[in-house]
Amino acid sequence: MNADDLVEAVRDDQQTELSRLGSSKMLYADTRGEMEPETVTAAAAAREQAAHETFDAWSEDADAPSVFADAAAGAADRLEATDAEPADREFAVYGVLADFDGTVERLGGLLGWTLVDKKVKEQLTGFFTGQADPQTASTYRSAGSDIEALRADAGDALETVCESDADWDAAETAAIAVVEAAYEEYFETLEELGVNPKPVC
Template sequence: MNAEDLIDAVRDDKQTELSRLGSSKMLYADTRGEMEPETVTAAAAAREQAAQETFDAWSADSDDDAAALFAEAAGDAADRLADIDVAPADRSFAVDAVLAGLDGTVERLGGLLGWTLVDQKVKEQLTGFFTGQADPQTASTYRSAGKDVAALRTEAGDLLETRCADEDDWGAAETAAADVVEAAYEEYFETLEELGVNPKPVC
């Protein structure tokens, strides 16, 4: 296995979950149904704050190469948070609980990769939302952020190429990535059900 194989495997295994996380219902779940620009922005800020805290913690107890990548991920999230002029919503995310439970570098790199798959879906929905709000500048900001997240996924994959010594390592990374996606989806599904919304697409 290599990084491209791992990403393809997670996308294939979690195709339904990622597809639904890429729907407009994702923002509806994040805001608990309050789809106003300020509320959407506050929820986005909460995600950036949680990511910054998680990746900062990883950077502090990782070795050189991994520490640098985790610091980069934390710095990117901090920069995006600094550009948001709305206070973060008081929210915690299931994804971050899963990430916090990952210990080894290989597992954390896999978790980071899974996080990028989820977060890019969020950024795509934020781009679409603010486009619909006739706010092209904010939409462009989130579009650019999505590209940064995709680039981070490539970097995580490249580092996994050097860290995975055997198929067990690749399997551990894949499991971590899939667990992150699954946690995001389960929270999304349960939140929408609590709000009385059908999480599944209606054909």
């Protein structure tokens, strides 16, 4: 297995979950139904703050310090760019990430996180485009590109540290666990808000 195979495997395994996380209901869940620009931005800021804290805690990892340091710095930059006070929110995905203590698991978790966060950035871009705010939409579009670059870096690091099929399996398991955590929280939050999480055909 290589990094491209891993991404493909996670996407195949979590196809439905990632598809639903890429819907406009994602922001509805993040804001608890308060879809105003200020609320959306505050929720986005809360995600960036949690990402920075999570990846900064990994930045002294002996085998991949630069990848995690870059991930932390990128989140800090995006938080500053939101120019908003983070909402008082906790996201289940960061609890799952925090439990990883090996480099392979952490890199796999980071890769899974990029798959989720890219969906978030796409929805933020679409939301602010719809709000006739092209500058903010462009900011989140650029952020999405940064997340894709980070995914590539995580993949390169995995190809360096994975020495066996067992390592790749551990990375894949970690990535899937992150996507699953994000989806379960999304699903449960929408149900609490009285919204059907499943698309209506």
